[in-house]
Amino acid sequence: MMQKIYDWIDERVDITPLWRDIADHEVPEHVNPAHHFSAFVYCFGGLTFFVTVIQVLSGMFLTMYYVPDIENAWRSVYYLQTEVAHGQIVRGMHHWGASVVIVMLFLHTLRVFFQGAYKKPRELNWMVGVLIFFVMLGLGLTGYLLPWDNKAYFATLVTLEIAEGVPFIGEATKTLLAGDPEIVGAQTLTRFFAIHVFFLPAALFGLMAAHFIMIRKQGISGPL
Amino acid sequence: MKKGKGMQFVGDSRITADKKKFIPKDYSEYPGKTEAFWPNFLLKEWLVGAVFLVGFLCLTIAHPAPLEGPADPTDAAYLPLPDWYFLFLYQLLKYQFAGGDFFVLGAIVIPGLAFGGLFLAPFLDKGSNRRPVKRPITTSLMILGVISVFWLTYEAAAHVDWEAKAAANKPIPPGSIQVDTESDGYAVYEANSCIQCHGGNLEGASGPSLIGIDYSVDEIKDIAVNGIGDMPAGQFDGTEEELQQLAEFIVAENEDH
Numbered sequence: 206m207m208q209k210i211y212d213w214i215d216e217r218v219d220i221t222p223l224w225r226d227i228a229d230h231e232v233p234e235h236v237n238p239a240h241h242f243s244a245f246v247y248c249f250g251g252l253t254f255f256v257t258v259i260q261v262l263s264g265m266f267l268t269m270y271y272v273p274d275i276e277n278a279w280r281s282v283y284y285l286q287t288e289v290a291h292g293q294i295v296r297g298m299h300h301w302g303a304s305v306v307i308v309m310l311f312l313h314t315l316r317v318f319f320q321g322a323y324k325k326p327r328e329l330n331w332m333v334g335v336l337i338f339f340v341m342l343g344l345g346l347t348g349y350l351l352p353w354d355n356k357a358y359f360a361t362l363v364t365l366e367i368a369e370g371v372p373f374i375g376e377a378t379k380t381l382l383a384g385d386p387e388i389v390g391a392q393t394l395t396r397f398f399a400i401h402v403f404f405l406p407a408a409l410f411g412l413m414a415a416h417f418i419m420i421r422k423q424g425i426s427g428p429l
Numbered sequence: 430m431k432k433g434k435g436m437q438f439v440g441d442s443r444i445t446a447d448k449k450k451f452i453p454k455d456y457s458e459y460p461g462k463t464e465a466f467w468p469n470f471l472l473k474e475w476l477v478g479a480v481f482l483v484g485f486l487c488l489t490i491a492h493p494a495p496l497e498g499p500a501d502p503t504d505a506a507y508l509p510l511p512d513w514y515f516l517f518l519y520q521l522l523k524y525q526f527a528g529g530d531f532f533v534l535g536a537i538v539i540p541g542l543a544f545g546g547l548f549l550a551p552f553l554d555k556g557s558n559r560r561p562v563k564r565p566i567t568t569s570l571m572i573l574g575v576i577s578v579f580w581l582t583y584e585a586a587a588h589v590d591w592e593a594k595a596a597a598n599k600p601i602p603p604g605s606i607q608v609d610t611e612s613d614g615y616a617v618y619e620a621n622s623c624i625q626c627h628g629g630n631l632e633g634a635s636g637p638s639l640i641g642i643d644y645s646v647d648e649i650k651d652i653a654v655n656g657i658g659d660m661p662a663g664q665f666d667g668t669e670e671e672l673q674q675l676a677e678f679i680v681a682e683n684e685d686h
Contacts, residue, residue: 232470234461239473248477255478259485279499283600286496297489305485307514318550318571321559328551335548342514349512355598358500359509363519370532389502427459429560 226421235428247425249313256306257413261406263299271351273398275391278353303345310338322426330419337412340405347401353394361397362389497598508594510585517581543574599641606630606640614678617671622664623653631682636660639679649676 215221234240236247270289272281285292314334317323323331350361369379376386382400384392437446456463464470501507511519518540522528527535546553554567561568608630609615618624618631626636633639636659644652650672656662665672 228467228471230466231456231463232466233456233459233463235459237464237470238477239464240461248474251474252478252481255481256485259482275500279496279600280602282496283602286494286600293493294486294489297492297494298485300494301485301489301492304513314547315571315575319561319568321554321561321564323551324554324557324559325551331551332548335544339544345512345514352496353500354497354600355500355504355507356495356497356510358502359507360511363509363511367522367536370536372533372537424456426559 230421233425233427236425246312246316249309249316253306253309253313254413256302256309257409259298260302260306263295263302264402266295267299268402273351273395275353275394278351278394282352282354299348303348306341307345310341314338320426320429327419327423327426330416330423333412333415333419337409337416340409340412344401344405344409347397347405350394350397351401358389361393365389365393495595496600497595498600499603507598508589510589513582513586516585517578520581520585523585546570547574596641596643597637599638601632601638601640603632606632608682609678612674612678612681614674614676614681617667617675618678620671621653621666621675623675626660631679640683642679642683644680646673646676646680649679 211220236244238244238248267285270281270285270292272278282296285296287293317331317334346364350357365379365383368382369375371378380386382393382396383389384396438444439446510516521539522532522535524535525531527539550567554564556564558564618627626634627639628634631639652660653665653672653675654662656664665675667675
């Protein structure tokens with residue numbers, strides 16, 4: 206049955222080359238932990254992707270309950286945490302995933318750095334990877350405000366003060382993020398929500414696509 | 430590889446006339462045994478992912494995501510802290526050479542150089558050597574950076590009493606506390622100045638909330654008379670019997686909520 210569906214589609218759009226590009230390749234021995242246990246360092250990138258998938262899925266479910274509004278944001282999170290079946294687990298996955306993804310990114314960056322895997326021809330992919338790191342930090346920063354509890358509010362206040370202190374563009378940046386030159390309130394929450402849920406994920410998906418296409422194109426770096 | 434406008438195509442724009450491509454070294458040229466990605470290697474990755482997921486779920490079940498009370502901009506005593514992975518940047522601004530008058534140095538120049546250097550690493554370290562020991566400057570800069578980040582994070586986190594911070598900021602929905610205003614203890618609470626700082630429903634005002642505290646009757650009696658932290662001594666002005674009623678009332682309300 207599956208084969209028939211596959212053949213039906215393949216006959217019309219020729220998906221076999223696509224499939225070959227994604228899945229049909231050999232994994233060399235030096236990255237395979239089954240042969241050398243120390244090759245587990247090559248798992249960090251894949252685990253980063255895995256946690257990112259967890260973040261995307263848990264985040265999608267969180268928005269089913271979350272209300273980005275200063276009156277209801279905290280109440281909706283509290284409700285999710287205390288009343289909704291498994292709400293605590295889903296929010297816990299998103300909360301801890303945000304930390305774990307930073308840890309995994311950090312380890313993956315160190316692996317690539319110390320192995321010198323960013324050298325020619327992989328310079329572009331390294332830069333895309335560093336941009337993914339920045340986007341992830343931005344996601345952590347904006348997501349931290351969303352529960353609208355005291356730690357979120359005051360941490361954001363400090364962040365915006367730091368942004369404001371930047372010469373020349375500081376005040377404009379603060380206004381862009383907070384929605385007002387002075388007030389940190391309703392506008393700030395909706396802007397952080399929009400950045401966290403739409404802008405940065407869009408950038409992240411684009412960068413991740415570029416990252417993976419380049420890995421398939423260039424192959425993994427050879428043994429040291 | 431020939432690129433750009435000078436590229437020649439054989440009628441079909443997908444196929445270049447000049448078939449010279451950058452082709453990475455074939456994996457079969459690497460030493461040792463290769464393994465098919467699909468399905469052999471992917472199955473192993475799947476298993477690693479499953480083990481990882483079990484550990485991750487254990488973490489989320491053992492430690493529910495923290496939530497503090499709703500944002501209260503009037504809470505001037507609140508100690509603001511960013512999430513842990515920003516603590517090192519935050520800590521840097523506390524040093525004299527990187528904060529205050531030198532804010533631009535600590536907020537932009539130092540992090541800018543560090544992260545800019547990371548971003549441009551392939552162009553700063555252009556040699557063909559990949560082994561860390563063969564490129565000592567690059568390696569030592571990275572080790573220095575990692576040590577600095579760990580040290581700054583430790584310095585920022587070590588001086589915070591995280592448990593006291595969490596205990597003082599329990600999530601209590603606004604308007605959800607309804608204490609027994611008919612009790613004798615509440616009359617004492619009202620008659621003394623407690624209500625001014627701790628609120629009509631023990632929810633806290635300029636003073637902390639009295640809901641969610643972990644004190645015995647005797648300890649509360651002692652605090653009411655002798656004060657604690659920012660609370661001065663001599664706030665309680667009544668008989669021993671009233672003091673007992675007050676303390677029992679506060680403990681009873683804590684047991685209810």
